[in-house]
Amino acid sequence: MKIELSDAQQGYKESFRHFADSYIVPYAQRHDAEERISEEVLDRLISAGYLGSMLPTSFGGMGLDMVTVGLLNEEIGRGCSAVRSLLTVHGMAALGILRFGTADMKAQWLPRMASGKAIGAFALSEPEAGSNAAGVKTTATRTAGGFLLNGCKRWITMGQIADLFILFAQLDGKPTAFLVEKANAEGLTVNKMNGFLGARGSMIAELQLNDVFVPESHLLGKEGIGVSHVALSCLDYGRYTVAWGCIGTAQASLEASLHFAKEREQFGQPIGSNQLIQKMITEMVVTVKSARLLCLQAGYLKDIGDPDSIMETWNAKYFASLAANQVSGHAVQIHGARGCHQDFPVERYFRDAKINEIIEGSSQMHEVMIANHALQAL
Amino acid sequence: MEENKVKIRKFLSRFFKKHELGDDEDIFALGFVNSLFAMQLIMFLEKEFELAVDPQDMDFANFKTINLLASFVEKKTVKV
Known part of the structure; x- marks a missing residue:
């Protein structure tokens, strides 16, 4: 048994630490006070390629192994928990598409997510559904060419700035995942939520969905496996x-x-x-x-x-x-x-x-x- | 097929320690597995048999017995 980082992993760890000390730590108190991540930090993350840290190089990501992804999250988290939250939820959305998306979804979204042109978020929690995730009450009903989503999502990390949500709703009584693109989601209202105890820069939002249309092609995975x-x-x-x-x-x-x-x-x-x-x-x-x-x-x-x-x-x-x-x-x-x-x-x-x-x-x-x-x- | 069944049974025995699982017994109906089991099972299939479980394959009907799992592996690994 051998428990040590490879030379490459050690090199990454040192560069992540330097990045956090230079570009995250100095902003952390401001993120906490202003309850948002600064544009400068977001730009630095994008320039460093860290929004693609979890994605393969074939989609423009860094192609890191999971140990190295962990080291990145430790160092960013050492600097600011809210910035680490961005890496987490953005990665959850990106990896959800990588694992369950169609070829078209991957081609459309993953290069944009890796480059930071699109920010992803994960819309599961609701006012009445937390730990009991399968109990979401948001509904998806079939309509010509797609689905209509209705309901409310709450506590959605980075919901204030996300361009794309993996959003969960009951379709025919079965939890199902959908991609919801904010720019094309008429009926979607994003409400800021402030006043949190900690990780205050996480730009949390409540999402109100009122007959939001998503096309058939935006069903992620298949019905019932959400x-x-x-x-x-x-x-x-x-x-x-x-x-x-x-x-x-x-x-x-x-x-x-x-x-x-x-x-x-x-x-x-x-x-x-x-x-x-x-x-x-x-x-x-x-x-x-x-x-x-x-x-x-x-x-x-x-x-x-x-x-x-x-x-x-x-x-x-x-x-x-x-x-x-x-x-x-x-x-x-x-x-x-x-x-x-x-x-x-x-x-x-x-x-x-x-x-x-x-x-x-x-x-x-x-x-x-x-x-x-x-x-x-x- | 029989060799694959042995591997599948060995993996499942982690979850069914005190139960001798029959080849056609519904593993989801026995109540031993939790919500994470489906993920663990898919990771096992992908690693052990070097195959990809596509989203369209993710149906408990494909995975509920040893015989069905073995058939699924056979279908996914068949050389064209």
């Missing part, structure tokens, strides 16, 4: 990248705490020489490393197409999201009063961490899945 195949496949990628993003948040919390513990003096010595501070730092170091190992294993299994990658991704996301909460909580504690003020980024990490424990499956949904899987294996 949740059982399309959504679960997209969410697997979402869960994987959120897990890596949590490591980024935890790593940022750790690094801030190490600097602070060495610089901050009380009773005539740096607080880092206090054994109770050292205990917290020890827990932070080991927790971050543990979460990263789980994510690396999930990524490796994805790269070799192993069916176990699915449950290992659940394990990784569960642990990494809890880790981000624990580590960012320690970071606030170590920073004392400073940790409670917006001038110090650990305050934001603490709020962002909580969001990541809820999205892409709450910790409690993970506990149900993981425990049942373990019980089944006996």
Whole structure:
């Protein structure tokens, strides 16, 4: 057994870290305050090709392996959780088309998504349908040449700026996925949602659909496999990248705490020489490393197409999201009063961490899945 | 065909530890599998038999018994 990054992966990690330090970290507080991602950051992401990080080179993507995609999401997440959210939902939409789309859909959308000319988002959640994804109430009814969509989607990350949604609706009582192009969706209203606890730059929206026509050719996959195949496949990628993003948040919390513990003096010595501070730092170091190992294993299994990658991704996301909460909580504690003020980024990490424990499956949904899987294996 | 059935049965045994699965038994009707099973099964088929499961193939009717799974693999891997 060998657990180490290849030279190429290590090189990518260093370039991702440099990118995050140069172009993400300086904007993160602004994203949080203004509740949006800045145009400059979006342009930088596009220039770097990161919106195509999950797509093959044949569609203009970077053709990265899944471990390297994870490293990118860790580093971007270390800089700003909201920017990492963009990579996540855009990737979910792009990979949904890659996996389930027709040749025409792929040709039309994937090069545009890889180049950032089109932003994708994932429209599943509704006011009354969260963890119970199959219970969506949005309907698709047949009409000449296509379908009419009616209903409401809520909590849609990047919904404010998305050009294309993978949207789920009941067709003949069966959950089905559709591509909805904002520019050609008369009857679609996008309402901004503000005031979130964390990941505040995620440009979340509510979508109101009132007789929105989508042509027959925009049915993604086939009728009835919207949740059982399309959504679960997209969410697997979402869960994987959120897990890596949590490591980024935890790593940022750790690094801030190490600097602070060495610089901050009380009773005539740096607080880092206090054994109770050292205990917290020890827990932070080991927790971050543990979460990263789980994510690396999930990524490796994805790269070799192993069916176990699915449950290992659940394990990784569960642990990494809890880790981000624990580590960012320690970071606030170590920073004392400073940790409670917006001038110090650990305050934001603490709020962002909580969001990541809820999205892409709450910790409690993970506990149900993981425990049942373990019980089944006996 | 029989060799493929052995591989399929071995994979399914992870989910049906205490149940001797018959070749024509409906694996979805037994209640042992969860919502992730379909994804895991498709990944197994694609990796083990080096085939592509297209969206149009994604019908539980294709996958509900060992015999149907083996037939599906046979159909998808037939050399033209």
